[in-house]
Amino acid sequence: MEARDKEAVWVMMMGWNGLRDRFKGSAIGTFIGDALGRAVEGWPASAIRRSFGILEEMAKGIYTDDTEMMMGIMESLCEAGRFDPGLTARIFLHNFNPTRGYGGRIYGVMDRLHRGIPWNEAGTDSWGNGSAMRIAPIGFFFYDDPVKLREAAIQSSMITHKHPRGIAGAVAQATAVGIATRKGLKGEAIEVEGFIDLIIENVGEIDQEMVRQLERIKEIEGGDLEATIDAIGSHFYCDVSAIGAVPPAIASFLLTGGFKESVVVAVNCGGDTDTLGAMSGAIAGAYYGYSQLPRQWLIPLENEGKGRDYILSLADRLTDCKARNIDQRD
Template sequence: MSYESRATASIIGLAVGDAFGSQFLLPGDHPAILGRRTPPGPWSWSDDTEMACSVYSVLDRYGRIDQDALAASFAGHMDPDRGYGSGVERRLLRLRAGEHWRDVAAQGGGSWGNGGAMRVAPLGAWLADDLGVVIDQAARSAEITHAHPDGIAGAVAVALAAALASTRLELGPAGLLDEVLRHLPAGEVRQRVRLARDLPGDTDVRDAAGRLGNGREVSALDTVPLSLWLAAWHLDAYADALWQAVRVAEDVDTVCAITGGIIAARTGSAAIPADWRAATEPFPGWADVR
């Protein structure tokens, strides 16, 4: 696939994962999940997809992350009804009021939430031919709202996974996570991804979530490792990965968005169930996803 088609497949996988996950209020082994009964449509996506559309749109316009343009897009297109976290919503409202994103993002040491990670898989797919560029641009995309080192590292990890999944088709689950680790900066996120690398694929997903986190804390540390583990062990099985995610994830739309964005970067959008795509809300016209 070309870089544009990789990125388009990734953002479709992200949006469908986000919208699918949003149909499940709580994780668990209840009959609807164990029986894999697809929820009735239509499915709306959340802030995960809205912000990913800004990343995609800025890449389409500039071929890179122009941070001022991305900050303006985040602030200008924010719909509070999409489920934004209170901290990010406050930051974006301050940008709308005229404050500079650097001043806002740096306060309090920056956010370590999972918001930088949830929206970045299409960037990894778009820039996948140069991992150094992926790392740099993923960090730049994250620091507008999530300037804490963990928030940035989570975004870098997801972007690397999407880049590798889309271009290194020979990599199996352990190999993909090894490559992510090889390029990931030192820190707590890397340590938790290392733990994910060492969990076998036949580990019960409930045990994996207990060890890696399930998004309850809405942090990069608590969300990204499980998402990468699910994606790595389901590289060609989009629906299976998301059904596993909804069994355990508490920030379920975000775990599904990250996981779906990585897998679709590899498989293309044809691997996404057709009825899931049909149920998912269309992209906004301003994003120009094509």
């Protein structure tokens, strides 16, 4: 029996609730981190510290492009039952709402998609973190299949970000969410070096600089919240680049012991705070599960139209879809 099939048997024996909790946790974890970080997007860590001490209150639960595009990937996976890049590109275009704080280069991509240019020709050579910020659903949906996870992460990045560094960011973040889902389901502890080595294995030859930056997480000593924020902030730029944002988001999860701490550390590193929060929240939510998310952050999340409950319903549908796919395997 292959390792993947053993995994499927194990999940069936344990029931689907654990998986459902992790799918919901990762999707809503993205939303929470995005909304918490939105209030201080672009602020340096020192300015956040001066104004808030440590920022952990969510004044408004409004999401940005990170969550809007994550929802697009969830909708696409629900509709196709697999990753279809053409469909995903069409949904990105359909959902595109310029008031959600998109980066400058996305407007050209949307214009090209609107003019009928195919998904694999419309993107730019961007090395930004934009394809990693939205990737959570690919991480948790393919948590039991690293090959499909990697392939889907690469294709989903190509829609907008074709530079190897941008693609490596998407693969690293998706892999982190996938491992966190698997380990969370089994209640396994996280071991920092092993976690990073698994990510590096999947990022492989795509981009050596991403590998070097991921290796640097191993040098960081955690401590209390303030010390952990300072240590991560002094190692990484925490900016809009993939290499500047993905490693500190992963580090925020690895060097803390709960969902709340993961997201608080990520956002308080400053810089591209909504995306750092979204990515850390995606990994931590996958590991700890929706049932562990703090209530004080769930209540303010916007819920009109495509909001909190809609995202939860998509996570439910993806869990059911996963159950059908596994049941159909020999």
